[in-house]
Amino acid sequence: MPKLVSIAVPCPLRRGFDYLWPESLEQAPELGMRVSIPFGPRRLVGVIIATDVSNTIPSNKMKAVLKVLDSKPTLPPELVALGLWAADYYHHPIGDCIQQMLPVTLRKAEPAKEKPAQYWQCSEQINQLPALSAQAHQQRSLLSVIEQSGQLSRRQIKDLGYSNNVLNTLINGGYLCKADAPLAKPRDAQANKPILNSEQEDAVNTIFNALGRFERFLLDGVTGSGKTEVYLRAIEHCLARQKQALVLIPEIGLTPQTLQRFEQRFPGQVSTLHSGLSDGERLLNWQNIQSGKHQILLGTRSAVFTPFNKLGLIIVDEEHDASYKQQDSWRYSARDIAVKRGADHHCPVVLGSATPSLDSLHNVAQSRYQLLELRERAGGASAPSVRLLDIRNEALDEGLSKSLLEATTRTLEAGNQALIFLNRRGFSPQLQCHSCGWLANCQACDAKMTVHFGRRELRCHHCDASEALPSICPQCHNHQLIFQGPGTERLELSLKRHFPDVAVIRIDRDTTSAKGSMQSLVDDIHTGKPCILVGTQMLAKGHHFPDVTLVGIVDIDGGLFSADFRGPERSGQLLVQVAGRAGRADKLGTVYIQTHCPEHPALQALVNKGYQPFAQQLLAERRLFSLPPISFSAVIRADATSLQAAEAFLEQIRATLPNGDTQWSIVGPLPAPMTRKAGRFRAALILQAERRSLLHQHLHTACHIGDQLNKAQNLRWSVDVDPIDLF
């Protein structure tokens, strides 16, 4: 009998492909090895996902593996198994799953050779050199970081937020010299370790006691309660047992401050994986974790697939964050995969958040997760006071109420900083003609164009189309065009007018798109001078602004009444995250929330009782209506050049599935709330079941039918298991 292997082929087919293993190959096939294979007219790189398989395919159709690309398997058996499990769970083609688990360089046959990173350390004659000038803040700060860490690579230094220029100046001045090999011994790592409060200590001890076995924790800690310190201590215990740790962070969560904190505590032991790295750097860091050279991986979503030498602890920070869910092709949740990996590795998984997802709170209620609470703010800071500002019938000044402007004045006069939050960038969300009522709509989407005043253009935030800002109405040629509603750009201008003597710093995608510009804005704010920050949710994540004592939330109503049942959960989380930016030990913070519906029960619960009771109330509602996380859901989406084609495709799938009953419901096809986006019409089929196995079974049928259906040209469709948006 000839030897057969099953191979994950990078193509979007929900099928396995078997190949002959020719005698001419010297090596025996092993799970997780990359091989070069003929596939149709092409040559592709595949990964062995099963050995010694048998099939009934006629032998003339079978092809043989051409070449083995790895002397040792690239993916360990555990990750091959994870890929198979995930392909099944998410109903996604196995080849695509396995490919996405590999670093980009390993998806091609010839891995690029990366030259080893150059490390820098303080030079020995540093004491004979003139002291750096007091003005050179960046240089002094970098030098002290390097002094504490021992040595750092150019890459790490860049990650920490220092420009190339700063490093080069230090090198040219002779303050730094090349280090030959990374230092084995950490230097001064135990210095300035804060003292834990009793809650933190309890949390650390509980996690410590779970090391070595699979256990799930929800670390629910209010902003400023010292979650990160709990992570660091737990990691210390994990490393002491000669095991590695995986720390997942949201996409924009990897701020230089976070990295600096990990690097200082565990010098030379931290690898990172995030979108800012080049393919070569990613491969190198990936290999450093696989080989066991580095002990800690700090990474975003896809880092959850990194092979570890000895994984002993998994931490998912800000576990409620939407960026853990991939929003295209393979729609996996890195948070959920992390829990699965914990089970595979028999190690504890800690999900941390100040605003836990309802999923995790439900898991706590079901005793699947153990709750660890941090209620005390570290250093004795008290929680900010929160006030609702009823803006019904109030004359607003470009979106800002009189009370909020007065509070801002008081804050600035007291020498503090104010933060004004509005989750809408641009100058104004719509442009209208005062004479004929014409509205600037996007040509390709069912959406209004946003006015970007500074760039003199109209831009669609859904498809990125842009056009010049008209000066007269294109319909009636009148000159009276009016800007309806505020965006961050408008708030910035308005606040500059009101407060001409203080700096107004706007932070949104438009002001931070250039590399490093976010960091320089943040550095500016950290000087502590009175100023006003205006921004979108970018302000809410990752950064803490210790001198902010006033947070103003301009518009919370939008999210509370969104079409998606997760709207209130998300706006509540955002609100608490933004509010958490305010205040610290010696400075009490205040949060003002402008709203048209101050009686809204969810808002009331949030403001008067806090996030936990608010979340419990939402959870009770989900229970009442049997919505996720009580039930399990999936969405099948389709988009095409006509709405009718998308709906017809979904209707055919629906026709093959049973009608809803008490166990199971199927809704749709429904057009998406914004039906036309980037010129394509979108519809969805919503599936919900009491038991996961039932959902799974019906999805299996649906995918099978979907694959076989004659698709109208240009129709695209996808499956989303555990969606975070229904459309």
Place this chain on the structure above:
DNA sequence: AGCACGCCGACT
């Protein structure tokens, strides 16, 4: 998703 094959319109 690629890529080849194939069957029709406008060019040297």
Place this chain on the structure above:
DNA sequence: GTCGGCGTGCTC
């Protein structure tokens, strides 16, 4: 006559 448009079908 043939270059190239993209519809259809296949990939162990």
